[in-house]
Amino acid sequence: MKKSLKKALALLLAILMIATLFVGCNSSPDPDTPNGGGNASGGDQPEFDWSKKITIDVMTFDTGEADPNSQNDRIKQFIEEKFNVRFNVSTVTYGTTYLEKLNVVIAGGDYPDLFKAMWADNIKQYYEDGLLVDIDELAKDNGFTNLSAYLDEARAYQNLTAYDGDFYAIPMKIGVYQHGLWYRKDWLDKLGMDVPTTMEEFYEVAKAMKEADFDGMGTYGFSADSSWWLNHFHCMYTGSWDYKLMDDGTIQHYRALPEMRDAYSFWAKMYAEKILDQSICTGTSARELFVSGRTGMMMRDCYAKDIQYVFDQIKAINPEAEVGIMMMPAGPLGSHQITGTPYLDYTAISTTAEDPVRIAAILDYILSDEGQDLLRNGIEGIHYTKNADGTITKHPEEYEKDKFGTGDYGIHWMMSLVYSDPYYVADDFAYMDFFNETSGRLQEAFDTDYFVTAFAPLDGYSSDVTEKYLPKFNELYNQFDQKFIMGELEVNDKNWQLWLDTIESEAHYSQLVEDWTKAYQDYLAANGG
Template sequence: MAKKQLVFALLAAGALASFMLAGCGSGNETGGAEGSGEGGANQASAPVTINMTLPGTGLPTPDNDDIKKALDEKLGTDIQLTAIQSGDDYNNQLRVRMSAGNYPDLFTTSYTYLKEFAEKGLILDLTPYLEKELKPAKDFITNLSSEDIWKKVTVNGKIYAIPRVPDVPFSSFWIRQDWLDNLKLNPPTTLDELFEVAKAFTEQDPDGNKKNDTYGITGQKFDAFSPVFGAYGVGQPGTFYEKDGNVINAYYDPNMPEALAFIKKLIDAGVVDPELMTNKGTVDQQKAFQGKAGIIFKGWIEISKDEFVNQYKTINPKAEWVHIDAPKGPAGQFNGSFDFDMPSRYYAIPKAMEKDKAKLQKIFDLINYVSGEEGNDLVMYGIEGKHYNVVDGKVEPTELMAVEGNYFHLYQITGRPNKEYLEVKFPNQAEDIEFAIRIPRIKTLDSSIVPPTGFNKADADRYAEEELVKFVYGKRPLSEYGDFLKTLETTFKYNLYVDEAMKQIKEQGLANNG
């Protein structure tokens, strides 16, 4: 709890002042709902309805929604949350509603749609409110991420969304420790050692079943080789990042062909699952659990959670999966790439809401409250004494949290202190959580790039992936990598995308030059 207590201690003084200012600012225009922040609602007033819309599933009925009840009682609201299956359904429904003027009061969107809605004048510019009405939320978000997160919700110099605190990385290489022990090998620490261990796992019968039925590495497409790219200082294919003081796209990184050559070396040696490029869903995970491969790049949430440990232990009680550091290579040791400043959600308010100052103030109250200690605990852990208890200053979940708490995240508008939250929810994985957060990764800059008109990113990405597969499987010589880039530019207009991305990254202040 130490880090979280420090965050809230830093926020406390400013929050109190901001709440008072916000309450005074609303005056008589709020219809008696003066006060804000941590429950300053006038309980004698009629509840103010707030319609929230976001992607999600598993929301209980209002009568069984403890979080809604607690928030409504505290803030004098009637929160009506609509959770829609994420993906195209959500985006299409949202776009239809926005076009028809049937706006939710508070909703999430992607950066692409945020930019579109902002340029059409459909959503509220939040810039004037951040240092007063929304200062508690702003400070909470900034203290748990960085100032750069606000650049990710900026359009033409103005802030149009409340960014939810970024997620933390989960993934790393996992390896069968019992296989290493059986073959008297150490965990690999370099690319050469990775190759040798993968080869041994393929050729030396690590499970002792006298059958030639194992591979070194499984996974899904090029994600399986994230630490390999990292060892060459290369981000995931297609990503943008800073290198030697300049922003670069991974396809144009001079080390990309070298990274592909090492992946080809692994494939040529027969140490990679031959179905790696077509594995989908949980297929690679199940192959790993069934003892068909001994190395996989996955999130701890897919390997070390109790339910998954039970799965692979049921198949083989001696199986032991452990995380390992990324292998060192010519450019260092990076566990792939990650956009550390990418908001995990973008919350927007329709511009029309500025005409209803009472409701707008209540929306601000809600956002600020879930950013304060009391409200943040509520939306993270539920009801104290029911979903969790505090013992010696430490949050301890009850069995009911696991049963009823799967939807709480839908109310975490500004986010949470991720490490603390995850360690409470998954106490047996605390070491894996810490490991995944601290290992170095290449910082990417992609999440607020909007492709230019006339560029079809899906087609370009599809072509690029197909050609990279050809390179690593020997269907096309790496000597033709330059020709691949030329086709990417001439046929798919990738240079237009790169130029526009560089421009946007520079305008947003995410790098010194773009």
């Protein structure tokens, strides 16, 4: 009796264990009932039948600390009700981490309906595999005028990613890179030096700042998060920061140009004298060093959120500190810094989505004046009230209740799904004057020759050859970057030849050049010239 009881118990336990194994596989029941109060007609778009509530799986970049699926977020709820949908959002940190996660999700056959498709080369694969909806067509056929207008504006810059003339992913308008050369103004004043205007002066200032060490923390003259940021300086030697059209008609990568030797010599000297952050090739946080008085200058973003951070932190640590952002000191080719084409990162709709039209309608709505207003200011009467003079009064305590993530743009993370005004900053931004002066200066400079821009004909270009060899080339130049800067390889004829030989033998550089050159010629042919 006792024995059989034991057996029965064991059996029960085993069944329980099997059951728990499978529990994870079950999808959780949808909490929303079909009559969840959705506006079936979808407001302004009466011709669509949106009576059936759908769930839209969204995969996007980090939205900040908030929970993107929070039920408190009334702005998201407003859009959900308007289109009779429910968002199921997953977020991942921006960058390769995101791309890896996205690829794993796609490899698992679990395609998100609306997602950030990141960069051009992987979009090409998604496109070839028929994963992407033709957004251009969708917008035109359904009269999504905001979306169409947005895409038309982008078309001028996105010639090679707009396959067969149509967009299969929406490029995000990021505008000019707002990267600035930050410096400690109070230190410069104490040194009695002027803002440097040449690379020689830049070196002198950096050196003097390091030696003076005004905050007594031990300081570098200059820092940046990684050696990528030195591209802003390299372009003043090579006149390019990705591809360069040579006199002989070939397209070369700027890293293989002989002018890079001078650039490397400069940074090798800065590194050897410990004026340059010693961790620049291994990863460092320039911003932390800057606000704590451990570097006199840094190259880093200067968007509103960055300005806010630097000012808040530096004043908390040292109330005397003063900061400024300078235009680049001139190198051999003058004063320049780099920027991409004004579009980067893409949002795409999956062909497997239940209702791609409705998703496009939501994006169209976000781009509308009403949608922009909603995502920037919230819901009228709840988050803000309109005053008689047309201005608005925001109610911070209401935002507090929603606790939504703000992402990088606007006040609500959904703005990052498709944003049209990269320069937007809220009227009540605390450092508006500084922002206007620095960021405004960069925006204005976009129309001048101050910026060395990405080589537009090849922006977003991807082929079988580049898919195979470009990642290796990039990996190699990161390695040699570090070798030349950190002094492992002296910048001389022999080592420069070693670099050229290595990219040829390991990354088939001449095949890349051939491929780029052909792509450029194809581009010229396609554009009548």
